Amino acid sequence: MCRTALPKNNRFETLEFFSTMAAFVPVAFFLVLFGQILVDGISGLSWDFLTQNPLDAGRQGGIASIVLSTAYILGICLIITIPFGLMLAIYLTLNENNTNGSLLFLRRSIMVLAGMPSIVVGLFGNAFFSISLGLGFSILSGGLTLACMVLPFFILVSEQALRSVPKHYYINAYALGLNQSSTLFKIALPLAIPGIGAALILSIGRALAETAALIFTAGYVTRTPESVLDSGRALSVHIFDLAMNVPGGNQNAFSTALVLIIFLILLSIATRFLGKSLVNRVGVV
Amino acid sequence: MSLQMLREKIFQTLLKISAILCGGIVIFIALFIALESIPFFRSTPIYRLITDQSWHPTEQLFNLAPMLWGSIYAVSLAILIAVPIGILVAIYIQFYAQSLIQSLVLQIVQILSGVPSVVFGLWGLVVLSPLIAQISGPGTSLLAGGIMLSIIVLPLIVIITNAQIEQFEEDYIKSALALGMSRQSIIIRVILPGISSGLYAGISLQIGRALGETMVVLMVCGNVVQAPLNPFEPVRALTANIALEMAYALGDHRSALFVSGLLLLLLVSAISMAQTKNRTIAYV
Amino acid sequence: MRIYSTLLISWTLISSLSACGPSSKPELPSSETTRITVTGSSTIAPLAAELAKKFETEHPEFRIDVQTGGSSRGISDVRSSIAHIGMVSRALYESESDLNHHLIARDGVTIIAHGKNPVKNLSRQQIIDIYTGKIRNWSMVGGDDKPVTVVHKAEGRSTLEVFLAYTKLKNTQIKADSIIGDNQQGLKLVANNPNAIAYVSIGAAEYDAAHGLSIKLIDLDGIEASTQNVRNGRFPITRDLNFVTKGNPSEATQRFLEFAVREYNQNIVEGLGFVAADAP
Numbered sequence: 001m002c003r004t005a006l007p008k009n010n011r012f013e014t015l016e017f018f019s020t021m022a023a024f025v026p027v028a029f030f031l032v033l034f035g036q037i038l039v040d041g042i043s044g045l046s047w048d049f050l051t052q053n054p055l056d057a058g059r060q061g062g063i064a065s066i067v068l069s070t071a072y073i074l075g076i077c078l079i080i081t082i083p084f085g086l087m088l089a090i091y092l093t094l095n096e097n098n099t100n101g102s103l104l105f106l107r108r109s110i111m112v113l114a115g116m117p118s119i120v121v122g123l124f125g126n127a128f129f130s131i132s133l134g135l136g137f138s139i140l141s142g143g144l145t146l147a148c149m150v151l152p153f154f155i156l157v158s159e160q161a162l163r164s165v166p167k168h169y170y171i172n173a174y175a176l177g178l179n180q181s182s183t184l185f186k187i188a189l190p191l192a193i194p195g196i197g198a199a200l201i202l203s204i205g206r207a208l209a210e211t212a213a214l215i216f217t218a219g220y221v222t223r224t225p226e227s228v229l230d231s232g233r234a235l236s237v238h239i240f241d242l243a244m245n246v247p248g249g250n251q252n253a254f255s256t257a258l259v260l261i262i263f264l265i266l267l268s269i270a271t272r273f274l275g276k277s278l279v280n281r282v283g284v285v
Numbered sequence: 286m287s288l289q290m291l292r293e294k295i296f297q298t299l300l301k302i303s304a305i306l307c308g309g310i311v312i313f314i315a316l317f318i319a320l321e322s323i324p325f326f327r328s329t330p331i332y333r334l335i336t337d338q339s340w341h342p343t344e345q346l347f348n349l350a351p352m353l354w355g356s357i358y359a360v361s362l363a364i365l366i367a368v369p370i371g372i373l374v375a376i377y378i379q380f381y382a383q384s385l386i387q388s389l390v391l392q393i394v395q396i397l398s399g400v401p402s403v404v405f406g407l408w409g410l411v412v413l414s415p416l417i418a419q420i421s422g423p424g425t426s427l428l429a430g431g432i433m434l435s436i437i438v439l440p441l442i443v444i445i446t447n448a449q450i451e452q453f454e455e456d457y458i459k460s461a462l463a464l465g466m467s468r469q470s471i472i473i474r475v476i477l478p479g480i481s482s483g484l485y486a487g488i489s490l491q492i493g494r495a496l497g498e499t500m501v502v503l504m505v506c507g508n509v510v511q512a513p514l515n516p517f518e519p520v521r522a523l524t525a526n527i528a529l530e531m532a533y534a535l536g537d538h539r540s541a542l543f544v545s546g547l548l549l550l551l552l553v554s555a556i557s558m559a560q561t562k563n564r565t566i567a568y569v
Numbered sequence: 570m571r572i573y574s575t576l577l578i579s580w581t582l583i584s585s586l587s588a589c590g591p592s593s594k595p596e597l598p599s600s601e602t603t604r605i606t607v608t609g610s611s612t613i614a615p616l617a618a619e620l621a622k623k624f625e626t627e628h629p630e631f632r633i634d635v636q637t638g639g640s641s642r643g644i645s646d647v648r649s650s651i652a653h654i655g656m657v658s659r660a661l662y663e664s665e666s667d668l669n670h671h672l673i674a675r676d677g678v679t680i681i682a683h684g685k686n687p688v689k690n691l692s693r694q695q696i697i698d699i700y701t702g703k704i705r706n707w708s709m710v711g712g713d714d715k716p717v718t719v720v721h722k723a724e725g726r727s728t729l730e731v732f733l734a735y736t737k738l739k740n741t742q743i744k745a746d747s748i749i750g751d752n753q754q755g756l757k758l759v760a761n762n763p764n765a766i767a768y769v770s771i772g773a774a775e776y777d778a779a780h781g782l783s784i785k786l787i788d789l790d791g792i793e794a795s796t797q798n799v800r801n802g803r804f805p806i807t808r809d810l811n812f813v814t815k816g817n818p819s820e821a822t823q824r825f826l827e828f829a830v831r832e833y834n835q836n837i838v839e840g841l842g843f844v845a846a847d848a849p
Contacts, residue, residue: 015469016381022373023390030393033408087303106304109311115557117497119524123546124314127321181296209401212499216531236403243407245753247782257404264399341740343724423718423746508748533639533725
């Protein structure tokens with residue numbers, strides 16, 4: 001997968017020197033960042049931290065209710081994202097070579113949505129879901145807003161997975177007289193499942209990392225949510241609030257960040273199992 | 286047979302409906318934000334967005350220009366730092382690293398690309414800003430924002446460049462080798478020019494991404510409305526402005542924030558619309 | 570072309586959905602538990618949250634949601650019936666006389682600096698000069714030879730309005746080095762920056778200073794910044810903390826309002842560093 005096929009010579013190369021130096025930058029930063037999070041975060045991490053609710057604005061206690069709110073928000077986001085995203089991925093795969101105006105428009109729209117700044121989606125979510133639809137600051141508003149952000153990403157990666165099914169499978173199926181939907185459901189989808197699983201996990205990672213859009217939609221309340229109409233604070237928002245607004249909150253901010261990062265790394269390991277080739281192609285966490 | 290045809294029909298219709306809905310979301314979001322901006326345009330002539338004395342919405346002053354400059358300065362700084370380093374790291378991974386180190390560096394870059402920006406912001410606020418404050422100024426500054434943004438963008442630049450080099454035609458390299466070119470000159474003279482168009486696309490999408498990044502600039506930039514040329518001075522980015530004032534804004538003020546959201550949307554969309562190649566890779 | 574027209578139709582559908590949104594006024598969900606929504610000032614929010622917690626334990630059939638968003642949001646949410654109670658950390662303006670206000674506590678706004686800063690006292694004029702950029706170094710007000718980091722609040726916060734009213738400055742005249750959101754952010758920033766100056770709620774500052782945060786409350790024209798001096802009216806920057814309601818509040822809201830000002834809850838008010846409403 002890498003090109004080391006170029007001849008090696010023992011002569012000193014300026015480029016080699018500079019590129020080696022440059023490679024230290026991400027590695028060093030990685031060590032500094034994770035070292036800091038680990039050192040500052042691990043002391044606050046305990047079973048109690050995971051099972052207790054936050055107290056005293058998050059300085060004391062744990063993150064149990066925050067984890068629960070995060071799970072609810074994520075759940076709502078995925079309920080919307082998975083069916084819609086799969087449909088769209090299938091639609092785009094079927095029309096892969098179609099270049100008429102509406103298809104082009106659809107692809108462009110997905111691109112624009114994928115690149116839309118999260119704060120803009122947050123503005124929309126606040127104005128539309130929270131105010132116009134009257135959902136208020138709630139887990140539901142947050143989940144729906146998040147779905148708008150994650151959907152295009154899920155579509156793009158699942159489409160890649162579907163496309164990686166070799167073309168001759170389709171041709172053979174067509175020759176055997178299978179129609180489009182049977183070909184997809186019986187042949188292409190089962191083959192693409194690992195890739196779609198990877199797409200799903202990558203989308204979860206995206207959703208968990210999102211902060212800005214949730215501040216105006218899911219709100220700040222730290223209480224254990226009782227329904228999806230309750231406001232709930234996500235993990236990322238909790239980190240933000242502890243870091244910015246709570247004197248003496250750094251300790252728990254780092255502990256929460258550590259929990260989030262450990263979870264994200266576990267997800268990325270899972271992705272690697274699911275779709276190595278796909279991950280290499282799109283190159284994500 | 287007819288049942289099967291019906292099923293096929295239903296399936297096709299479902300696909301169409303979801304396609305229409307999905308295509309509609311973008312337009313809907315854009316229109317909704319435009320709709321929320323209308324009250325502002327009704328009460329205030331548009332040129333005041335750049336001619337007003339400053340941004341003091343409660344005193345009916347709505348100059349967005351300093352924040353636009355704030356965003357542009359921070360993003361330029363980030364790109365200036367991240368692009369050369371990112372390309373060099375990718376070259377290192379592809380050509381110079383031994384295989385064990387190669388996969389290690391790539392792994393690290395991939396993990397960094399998935400770190401939530403709020404975690405970078407936390408680090409920038411707690412570690413980087415106090416360091417900068419020891420040199421000059423309040424610490425939370427344009428420089429802090431530029432550095433943190435460059436760290437967000439760097440892994441993606443590496444991944445994009447890496448993927449581009451991987452896709453580069455083997456034949457050109459072979460021909461160059463046959464001509465007796467050295468490794469370094471093949472990389473500089475053959476490969477880099479060959480992948481430049483893909484790189485431009487990828488980089489410009491990262492510019493869009495950095496422009497839209499909120500948490501980091503909100504946490505480490507100091508949020509003072511001004512457009513300083515001294516990197517140790519604080520600035521406020523467009524995105525940070527929305528995040529900072531949205532919860533408190535009412536009436537024209539709120540509407541003005543939607544105007545800045547619309548501006549941001551147009552900027553970023555224009556950048557992404559201009560790019561059709563290498564899109565999946567670039568969006569990751 | 571066909572797809573375009575269908576797109577258009579779908580959009581019309583979605584937008585009509587949104588258009589019918591506002592008419593279905595955000596109804597506050599009514600089940601066995603009665604919900605009271607409280608929004609507004611971030612200064613009052615911790616107090617409201619504590620009161621709410623106690624109220625909920627005494628009356629489990631109620632649930633009280635406290636959301637912050639600033640005094641003006643409290644006013645507008647109550648007007649549009651999004652919230653039952655608004656929190657407003659200043660006296661009501663004349664244009665707001667359509668609402669009922671219930672004084673729940675009083676508070677001062679104090680100037681704070683880092684705990685190691687040797688400056689103990691500032692005059693009103695010195696504060697004006699610092700915030701307008703005339704004084705840029707702590708040595709000019711008797712401190713160390715260090716540049717002043719001026720911390721100011723973002724637009725829309727009532728602490729900002731109270732501060733401007735006291736200094737008689739316009740927001741446009743102020744030259745800040747850092748802009749913050751709520752009190753806690755200001756306290757945190759000052760504790761981390763030895764050169765910073767900020768203004769925050771006395772209640773919040775006293776509470777955090779007592780809990781080991783490295784900040785210092787600066788005396789104003791020789792008057793010590795303390796809840797004591799807010800209580801006896803000597804401290805120059807004071808303000809009312811109000812709950813506001815519209816029309817005839819529901820029975821549930823009424824009960825919570827009465828609960829909030831009840832005498833035995835004064836220890837909650839004082840515990841957070843505020844001054845009880847009925848104090849002399």
